[in-house]
Amino acid sequence: MLQLIENEKIREQVNGKRVITKKPELLAPAGSLEKLKIAVHYGADAVFIGGQEFGLRSNADNFTIEEMREGVEFAKKYGAVVYVTTNIFAHNENMAGIEEYLQAIEEAGVKGIIVADPFIIESCRRVAPKLEIHLSTQQSLSNWKAVKYWKQEGLHRVVLAREVGAEEMRKMKEEVDIEIEAFVHGAMCIAYSGRCVLSNHMTARDSNRGGCCQSCRWDYDLYENVGGEEVALFDEKDAPFAMSPKDLKLIESIPHMIELGIDSLKVEGRMKSIHYIATVISVYRKVIDAYCEDPENFQIRKEWLEELDRCANRTTASSFFEGEPSYKQQMFGTHATKLKWDFAGLVLHYDEETQMVTLQQRNYFKPGDTVEFFGPDMETFKMKVGQIWDEKDNEIAVANHPLQIVKFKCERPLFRFNMMRKENN
Amino acid sequence: MKKPELLVTPKSVGHIAALLEAGADAFVIGEQKFGLRLAGEFSVKDIESAAAIIHEAGKKVYVAVNALFHNDRLEALDDYLKEMQRIGVDALLFGDPAVVVAVRELGITIPLHWNPETIATNWFQVNYWGDRGAKRAVLARELSLDEVVEIKENAKTEIEVQVHGMTCMFQSKRSLLGNYFLYREQAMEVENRKENKNMFLHDKERKNKYPIYEDCNGTHIFSPNDMCLIDELTELFEAGIDSLKFDGVLQPEEYINTVTNCYRQAIDVFFDQGEDAYEELKGELLEKIEEIQPKLRPLDTGFIFKETVY
Numbered sequence: 001m002l003q004l005i006e007n008e009k010i011r012e013q014v015n016g017k018r019v020i021t022k023k024p025e026l027l028a029p030a031g032s033l034e035k036l037k038i039a040v041h042y043g044a045d046a047v048f049i050g051g052q053e054f055g056l057r058s059n060a061d062n063f064t065i066e067e068m069r070e071g072v073e074f075a076k077k078y079g080a081v082v083y084v085t086t087n088i089f090a091h092n093e094n095m096a097g098i099e100e101y102l103q104a105i106e107e108a109g110v111k112g113i114i115v116a117d118p119f120i121i122e123s124c125r126r127v128a129p130k131l132e133i134h135l136s137t138q139q140s141l142s143n144w145k146a147v148k149y150w151k152q153e154g155l156h157r158v159v160l161a162r163e164v165g166a167e168e169m170r171k172m173k174e175e176v177d178i179e180i181e182a183f184v185h186g187a188m189c190i191a192y193s194g195r196c197v198l199s200n201h202m203t204a205r206d207s208n209r210g211g212c213c214q215s216c217r218w219d220y221d222l223y224e225n226v227g228g229e230e231v232a233l234f235d236e237k238d239a240p241f242a243m244s245p246k247d248l249k250l251i252e253s254i255p256h257m258i259e260l261g262i263d264s265l266k267v268e269g270r271m272k273s274i275h276y277i278a279t280v281i282s283v284y285r286k287v288i289d290a291y292c293e294d295p296e297n298f299q300i301r302k303e304w305l306e307e308l309d310r311c312a313n314r315t316t317a318s319s320f321f322e323g324e325p326s327y328k329q330q331m332f333g334t335h336a337t338k339l340k341w342d343f344a345g346l347v348l349h350y351d352e353e354t355q356m357v358t359l360q361q362r363n364y365f366k367p368g369d370t371v372e373f374f375g376p377d378m379e380t381f382k383m384k385v386g387q388i389w390d391e392k393d394n395e396i397a398v399a400n401h402p403l404q405i406v407k408f409k410c411e412r413p414l415f416r417f418n419m420m421r422k423e424n425n
Numbered sequence: 426m427k428k429p430e431l432l433v434t435p436k437s438v439g440h441i442a443a444l445l446e447a448g449a450d451a452f453v454i455g456e457q458k459f460g461l462r463l464a465g466e467f468s469v470k471d472i473e474s475a476a477a478i479i480h481e482a483g484k485k486v487y488v489a490v491n492a493l494f495h496n497d498r499l500e501a502l503d504d505y506l507k508e509m510q511r512i513g514v515d516a517l518l519f520g521d522p523a524v525v526v527a528v529r530e531l532g533i534t535i536p537l538h539w540n541p542e543t544i545a546t547n548w549f550q551v552n553y554w555g556d557r558g559a560k561r562a563v564l565a566r567e568l569s570l571d572e573v574v575e576i577k578e579n580a581k582t583e584i585e586v587q588v589h590g591m592t593c594m595f596q597s598k599r600s601l602l603g604n605y606f607l608y609r610e611q612a613m614e615v616e617n618r619k620e621n622k623n624m625f626l627h628d629k630e631r632k633n634k635y636p637i638y639e640d641c642n643g644t645h646i647f648s649p650n651d652m653c654l655i656d657e658l659t660e661l662f663e664a665g666i667d668s669l670k671f672d673g674v675l676q677p678e679e680y681i682n683t684v685t686n687c688y689r690q691a692i693d694v695f696f697d698q699g700e701d702a703y704e705e706l707k708g709e710l711l712e713k714i715e716e717i718q719p720k721l722r723p724l725d726t727g728f729i730f731k732e733t734v735y
Contacts, residue, residue: 143495192596200567228720245599327608
């Protein structure tokens with residue numbers, strides 16, 4: 001087990017109590033404007049989004065400049081900020097248009113870009129100097145001397161390689177005065193990011209320009225070539241060779257990361273649903289706040305951990321944080337599974353007088369179902385659904401149309417953007 | 426037009442004489458603690474011996490320090506760089522910017538070759554690292570011929586391109602083979618197989634075989650085919666590419682010798698006798714390589730004529 005070492009630099013005396021005043025930023029993914037709003041509403045200090053070009057998730061919805069502007073405005077009301085990922089490694093043909101694009105991002109009020117290619121770093125410095133420059137994990141930054149290099153190059157922040165452990169982070173913080181961002185939750189690359197071109201070979205899709213087809217999640221058979229003869233190194237009854245990593249989950253290491261002085265804690269997953277983002281962000285928010293408020297008496301609560309598991313579709317592990325991950329941090333013979341809980345509805349309105357909740361349906365439910373409500377401004381609770389009405393006050397037997405507006409009675413108060421989920425049978 | 430350098434990878438000090446004989450102009454050597462996916466393991470002492478032999482023949486020796494370093498290897502890296510300075514090798518291959526910082530701090534005067542493999546994809550980056558001390562850039566193998574030529578046209582540094590051999594397509598820090606054996610409770614086998622480089626992954630759907638091995642840098646997975654541009658060199662010659670590399674990782678000595686000699690002939694014929702003479706000879710050279718090509722390793726032209734989407 002890692003030893004928790006108190007960091008004096010992040011503490012101050014407030015009202016006669018020693019508390020942590022240098023809180024790390026909680027950074028959330030947002031694949032669309034709706035996801036951005038949910039992330040911010042559920043407690044993210046910052047979100048990272050992709051634009052239409054130069055980013056690494058070519059399958060995500062991605063933001064137009066106009067949407068970026070709207071996202072920035074929305075975030076501002078909560079005191080949150082927006083970063084844009086521009087982290088491809090450009091080929092010659094991708095180099096045109098970067099200047100106009102960076103200027104448009106800057107003009108939209110975005111705080112910074114997350115970038116890997118020095119071509120984009122230098123372009124940004126020249127044409128959009130107000131943008132902060134954050135080095136992407138695609139550069140696989142793994143040691144303090146390389147951190148020093150990027151500091152000397154004038155970068156504001158570096159995102160570490162996923163292979164960096166707690167003690168390595170401590171040394172980086174000691175040696176170099178630069179903001180450090182590290183992953184705390186989400187799906188992982190099993191390779192050093194940027195150093196994997198499996199997709200290029202297997203499907204002619206360029207992984208370093210957003211085309212990754214996740215070949216590392218497939219099964220393979222392992223053989224040995226003994227003098228030209230192929231000998232199988234597996235039994236038919238065994239699970240095949242796999243390199244699929246369990247998802248990262250560092251919720252219980254958040255106190256360590258705070259004490260290390262890590263500046264930004266990053267949740268991965270721009271392709272994930274609003275339910276996923278709301279669940280994960282709200283739990284990390286609670287843990288960060290609780291620890292900073294009273295580090296001495298902090299204890300992780302069981303319901304936080306249970307809550308986090310409600311949106312997990314893979315088993316989880318701590319990856320490199322506490323040292324080299326063993327085989328137990330990989331998945332052999334298993335793949336992503338169906339979620340245990342379905343996102344069933346998004347609260348649009350609650351009428352305190354009539355106790356009627358109006359919500360947008362996101363998954364099938366009917367009278368008699370037990371559902372759970374959660375949100376940033378309340379304790380999670382369960383209830384049994386009674387009669388349901390549609391928008392025109394006609395009673396309905398089942399809510400089975402996606403995005404349908406429905407109403408039912410809920411005795412406990414709810415708020416806009418609260419979510420309703422239902423156990424998956 | 427200047428003849429490009431023919432760069433090869435010896436498996437041992439003892440192998441160098443045969444490669445000089447076969448016509449190599451330059452050699453990449455090193456040890457796995459600092460360099461990635463080398464054909465042979467050369468200790469500092471071996472490097473010293475190799476450098477003596479290579480310099481005696483008037484050829485060049487480059488040492489790979491292109492690993493992705495973690496904090497725990499930085500001190501050893503400094504000592505290693507000082508040793509290389511003492512020996513007087515002709516270049517250091519790097520991918521991690523930590524090497525640039527270390528070289529500056531230590532006052533190392535050996536020229537640098539920027540070789541981060543997959544991420545060397547455009548001419549701006551080439552010149553960026555050129556401005557920071559790189560005399561040469563080694564391009565990603567995932568580029569098309571047009572991209573390579575355009576980079577060369579815009580580059581302020583020398584350009585090196587791989588023309589033959591397998592290419593790495595994946596590096597994980599994790600011990601993926603060891604983990605698989607442990608998962609199957611065959612822990613004893615892990616140690617025995619750690620240095621064994623004869624394993625491959627079979628991809629049934631694509632009918633491909635990917636060589637895989639583990640070393641102190643983690644797990645490496647390689648392309649299912651060996652790239653071979655012996656009969657496609659004209660445009661690279663005309664573009665003025667400075668160095669053509671044959672990576673002999675995971676190949677036997679005799680194979681490396683023969684292939685080296687084929688490229689030697691191709692270069693000499695083109696530059697001494699002209700394009701027509703090369704056109705006439707190239708089919709024969711390709712046949713010679715096909716004859717010794719291992720059955721499990723089909724030849725192809727890499728990404729030189731293959732487009733990727735994203």
